[in-house]
Amino acid sequence: MKPLNHLEYYRLPWNYADNGISWLEPTTDCNLRCEGCYRDPRGPGHKTLDEVKADLEVFKKLRKSDCMSIAGGDPLVYPQIVDLVKIIKEMGWKPIVNTNGLALDETLLRDLKKAGVYGFTIHIDTSQKRPKVTAETENQLNDLRLHYAQMLAKVGGIACSFNATISDKTIDEIPGMVSWAQQHADIVHTMVFILFRSPEISGDFDFFVEGEIIAIEDTYKDTDWGGSHTLMAADAVAKIRQADPQYKPCAYLNGTADPSSLKWLLANRVVLNRDILGYFSPKFMELIQTVTHLLSGTYLAYADPKSIARGKMAAFFGGLVDRKMRSIFFKLLGHTIRNPGSILKPAYIQSLMIIQPVNFETDGRQDMCDCCPDITVHDGKLVWSCRLEELNKYGAFVQTVPKK
Numbered sequence: 001m002k003p004l005n006h007l008e009y010y011r012l013p014w015n016y017a018d019n020g021i022s023w024l025e026p027t028t029d030c031n032l033r034c035e036g037c038y039r040d041p042r043g044p045g046h047k048t049l050d051e052v053k054a055d056l057e058v059f060k061k062l063r064k065s066d067c068m069s070i071a072g073g074d075p076l077v078y079p080q081i082v083d084l085v086k087i088i089k090e091m092g093w094k095p096i097v098n099t100n101g102l103a104l105d106e107t108l109l110r111d112l113k114k115a116g117v118y119g120f121t122i123h124i125d126t127s128q129k130r131p132k133v134t135a136e137t138e139n140q141l142n143d144l145r146l147h148y149a150q151m152l153a154k155v156g157g158i159a160c161s162f163n164a165t166i167s168d169k170t171i172d173e174i175p176g177m178v179s180w181a182q183q184h185a186d187i188v189h190t191m192v193f194i195l196f197r198s199p200e201i202s203g204d205f206d207f208f209v210e211g212e213i214i215a216i217e218d219t220y221k222d223t224d225w226g227g228s229h230t231l232m233a234a235d236a237v238a239k240i241r242q243a244d245p246q247y248k249p250c251a252y253l254n255g256t257a258d259p260s261s262l263k264w265l266l267a268n269r270v271v272l273n274r275d276i277l278g279y280f281s282p283k284f285m286e287l288i289q290t291v292t293h294l295l296s297g298t299y300l301a302y303a304d305p306k307s308i309a310r311g312k313m314a315a316f317f318g319g320l321v322d323r324k325m326r327s328i329f330f331k332l333l334g335h336t337i338r339n340p341g342s343i344l345k346p347a348y349i350q351s352l353m354i355i356q357p358v359n360f361e362t363d364g365r366q367d368m369c370d371c372c373p374d375i376t377v378h379d380g381k382l383v384w385s386c387r388l389e390e391l392n393k394y395g396a397f398v399q400t401v402p403k404k
């Protein structure tokens with residue numbers, strides 16, 4: 001495989017103060033325990049609604065964003081989740097519920113929809129021990145994913161994303177998940193593959209807080225679920241290409257220590273009649289982000305199902321301004337000539353995203369996501385949500401020093 005070159009993709013213009021996404025945690029409680037979860041289950045539990053509103057005010061003051069990811073813990077166990085969604089919507093964000101789905105039924109979904117929920121990101125993978133679910137592989141879990149996608153589609157007008165933590169043990173299942181998503185592009189709008197991290201990656205480093213050495217395993221649960229290899233974005237790309245050789249990313253976020261590392265790697269494909277017509281070009285993604293920001297004042301992170309069904313329009317207008325998008329338009333024409341029945345069918349835009357969390361440079365620098373979208377509020381400040389436990393436990397982020 002040709003090595004991935006970040007300079008061939010569009011660097012999303014998201015930054016600390018003006019981003020596609022912000023991340024709110026109303027609770028640390030959860031009704032599941034996933035391997036690799038970075039939130040301590042013995043946390044303080046639910047915040048009061050006033051405390052959550054105070055966090056939202058901090059965001060309002062410090063950062064623009066298109067969406068507010070409501071996470072945790074599992075936000076659906078938060079007693080005032082419906083009120084919270086309403087407040088977020090009224091404050092001008094698109095409320096996105098990041099959940100394992102366990103507490104979601106149609107009644108709650110309809111209430112959330114009425115309150116203004118914009119989308120769901122549903123975390124399903126084999127790192128969870130779900131009651132009454134016997135599936136042992138990622139691809140056996142596709143039926144459960146379909147159950148939620150169909151529930152969201154039935155209520156209608158809600159963006160549907162799935163994320164899965166991917167480890168050494170499950171990476172070979174990516175091709176099956178990518179093909180499954182292709183078959184359901186009408187109701188599955190985004191698949192996110194989050195590469196597993198565990199304290200095992202700390203093998204070559206000592207960890208310090210305020211000059212004192214600490215045991216990192218005390219903060220992050222050590223587990224052998226993920227195996228020993230530190231997965232990188234290129235590993236996931238190789239697997240996606242087994243299912244979809246046309247796969248081509250269009251945009252990325254780099255690392256804070258390594259500008260060439262692909263911390264968030266985004267690809268958008270156009271799917272008609274379950275056939276892939278091609279992938280968005282970097283230029284077209286640049287156009288989308290720029291125009292959206294000009295018109296709305298924020299960078300786009302989530303689109304609604306109506307916009308997602310406008311793959312033909314994207315191919316046409318994109319083709320007017322960019323040669324790479326034109327190839328999607330010509331494939332669309334060819335497909336329609338061969339299948340005249342598809343002339344009235346929508347083409348769907350489906351996103352495939354890879355997230356590569358922290359890794360360490362040999363000199364000890366921590367390569368975080370530059371301009372982290374999943375920034376949350378802690379004590380009135382904006383901080384990385386993936387490392388909140390360090391602040392909870394030590395009052396400071398942990399420093400890494402290579403072992404002598």
Ligand code: SF4
Pocket residue numbers: 263356357358368369372373374375384385386387
């Ligand atoms: S820095 Fe951490 S919280 Fe931010 S996007 Fe990356 S993995 Fe997520």
